Amino acid sequence: MTDEAPATPGRIVLLTVSHRVAPGLLSWPAWQTLRAADRVLCADGAHPLLPYLREAGITVESGITVEAGAPAPAALTARDLVDECAGGRTVVVIPSGGGDGEGAGEGALTDGLARLAGSGRVQMPDLELLPGSYDLPGARLLDLVHVMDRIRRECPWSSTQTHKGLAKYGIEEAYELVEAIEDGDGDELREELGDVLLQVVFHARIAQDGLEEEEGREPFSIDDVAATIVEKLIHRHPHVFGDETAETPEDVKAHWLRTKAVEKQRDSVTDGVPLGQPGLALASKLAGRVRTAGLDVGLPSGDGIGYELLAMAVRAEEAGIDPETALRAAARTYRDAIRTAETGGTATE
CATH class of the missing domain: 1.10.287.1080 (MazG-like)
Structure with a gap:
């Protein structure tokens, strides 16, 4: 009496695809697996991938259920799916909805397969998760x-x-x-x-x-918004996308300013400075434009705290300090001191 060779268990492949990638754009291993499979199953008859598979000559069957006795004439339970793989056959399951394998039906199907594997009474086929497309x-x-x-x-x-x-x-x-x-x-x-x-x-x-x-x-549309900023970024980075070179951040800033000057064709260095921004930021921005343009513009004189703040903002800009950030930092320290005082503590310097 000769020993019989053990039956080849076969393979179940769960083929996941991203709904963020155009249908039909699959990895080469995915196409190879689909073409070589003995059966390809998808419970979602409206899955966006199906027309492309059929166009490629791949037959896709629908109707997967996960519990024994479920009323579907051509349905496969988890046990049926295992039996389908007997003799070394390969069955590919495509999740519903074109998502990432998160469909409720496929989740129950994998649960059913896990129960069968855990029982120890069933020779299980190889189980494989194959990403057919990836998110960029x-x-x-x-x-x-x-x-x-x-x-x-x-x-x-x-x-x-x-x-x-x-x-x-x-x-x-x-x-x-x-x-x-x-x-x-x-x-x-x-x-x-x-x-x-x-x-x-x-x-x-x-x-x-x-x-x-x-x-x-x-x-x-949002695509027009994205296209506009992409075009602007490429145009303003000739040292990245063109033939110019930039060795330092200062070189990059010089490229940026030259390109903007050509694009905007402004009559004044103050053009494009939004007057509605916070006052310290506005004063700093104007001072930066004056300094970059090499203009000799004295600060206006006048009485009042506004002119004092203007002078302080200009000095901060010349020192490379953002006056808004500096004031917020000081204000946060002031806030902490207020909270300390409210709780009866001692404020620290």
């Missing part, structure tokens, strides 16, 4: 755009907002971002950066509707 850096921004589109359409508050109505929130979020930077809290910084990013996407989505009250404003 920045891919999650597509999720933000998608969520913003839906909120803009369906939220009673968001659907009525305008650029002017949201302007105050942009200022608030910018200040909160600066505070997070100064606090040195990484988690807070990440959250505040997200809040600032939301303002950008929100305004771009409003602009896409083309319903703003200002006359002559053409609609644009």
Whole structure:
């Protein structure tokens, strides 16, 4: 009597794909596995990948259930799936919805396979997780755009907002971002950066509707916003994307200023300086423009604290100090002293 060779268990491949990547763009190992598979299963008949697989000549079957006795005429339970792999066969399962393998059906399916493996009574096939497509850096921004589109359409508050109505929130979020930077809290910084990013996407989505009250404003989308800043960054970094060289940060700043001067064609060095910014920042910005242009402009004289603050802001700029940052740091120390006094402690110098 001869011993029979053990049956080859086969292989179950869970093929995950990213919904942030265009359907049909799969890795070469994914295409190889799909073409060589004995069966390809996908419970989602509307999966965006299916037309591309069929065009490539790959037959995809639908109808996966996870519990024995589930009412689906051509369905496979976890045990059925294991049996399908007998004799060395390969079965590929594509998760529903084009996500990252997080579909509820596939989660229950993997749970069922885990129970079978844990029972010790079933010879299990090899189980493999095969990423068919990967997210590139920045891919999650597509999720933000998608969520913003839906909120803009369906939220009673968001659907009525305008650029002017949201302007105050942009200022608030910018200040909160600066505070997070100064606090040195990484988690807070990440959250505040997200809040600032939301303002950008929100305004771009409003602009896409083309319903703003200002006359002559053409609609644009978040892609137009991104394209504009990409073009500007490339143009203003000829030492990175062109033939010029820059060895020091000063060289980079000189490139930047020369390029901006050509782009803007300003009549005055004060053009483009927003007068609505905080006073110390405004004074420092004007002083920086004067110094960079090599102009000899004396400070205006007059009575009052405003002229004293102006002179202090100019001196700070000349010393390479941001007066707004310096004042905020001093104010925070003052705040701590106030809190100490409120609790009956002794303020420290």
